[in-house]
Amino acid sequence: MLVCPLCSSSDFKIRPGKIRTTNIIKASKVLECNSCGFVFLDDTSHISNLHYQESRMFESDKQEVDLAKYRQETKVDDVRRFEFLKAQITGKEVLEVGSGNSSFLLLAQTKAARVVGIEPDRQFQDQFRKEQLEIHADIESLESQFDVVCTFHVIEHIKDVRKFVGSLIRKTRRGGKIYIETPNSDDALITLYESREFMDFTYWDNHLGLLNHKSMQFLLDDLNGIEYKSHYVQRYGIGNHLHWLAKKAGGGHLKWNFLENSEITQGYQKSLGEIGKNDTLFYEITKLT
Secondary structure, eight states, X not given: OOOOTTTOOOOEEEESSOOBOSSOOSOOOXXXXXXXXXXXXXXOTTOOTTTTTTTTTSSSTTOOOOHHHHHHHTHHHHHHHHHHHHHHHTTSEEEEESOTTOHHHHHHTTTSSEEEEEOOOOTTHHHHHHTTOEEESOGGGOOOOEEEEEEEXXXXXXXXXXXXXXXXXXXXEEEEEEEEEEEBTTOXXXXXXXXXXXXXXXXXXXXXXXXXXXXXXXXXXXXSSEEEEXXXXXXXXXXXXXXXXXXXXXXXXXXXXXXXXXXXXXXXXXXXXXXXXXXXXXXEEEEOO
């Protein structure tokens, strides 16, 4: 019997929207748990143990990714995270789980005493070695603990989120910090504006489970020896949202960026955050014991 991967409830509903994929998959529905709020695919068998090691997250298994272009695409988010965490990581030992193109690590090493990445994808390993970055394929291969452990847009790719968060806590020193960033399943385009075009775009075969504040707090409240708080993050502004609603397509953050300024951006982020419908969850967890 199919149950919620987070709380094991069998009480869930089907969310509107398609699963974006270029592969043949068994998953056909996006389900939302009525008990804990976790959103998940009804089948995850298309994700094998080698899926991420062999770069299968990208649209084609054989596609070669331009690392310089990849880093340029993530630059805004990498800089945002670095600026937010800069004071926290200065002089500290930092672990990033799911380090991807390692852009955040390159920024972090300018302030941290040591930076280490966990990244199963093998395609950029030669470049990482040239940049003298310490990248491991698996978190369990590390024996040391760290002052700061962070993971950005990784947990939604994980089948067992409880086990994953447990591994982050084990690799964190007492008094250390864990930072988790992940898409919010209560994104305003889904639960406020109800954009069907966005729903058909945002659900993806590589995103196995999506959290909202309710399900994240359910997950964290069940753990001992920690305390946590959340921060408002809104990656896409009002220009992007209006474009989805008016033109039924993304790209508004580029095409309609004239609608954005710091006052509007900050006010819109705050307004969405106060009702739990900002597009991104960002949780800061402190390990107490």
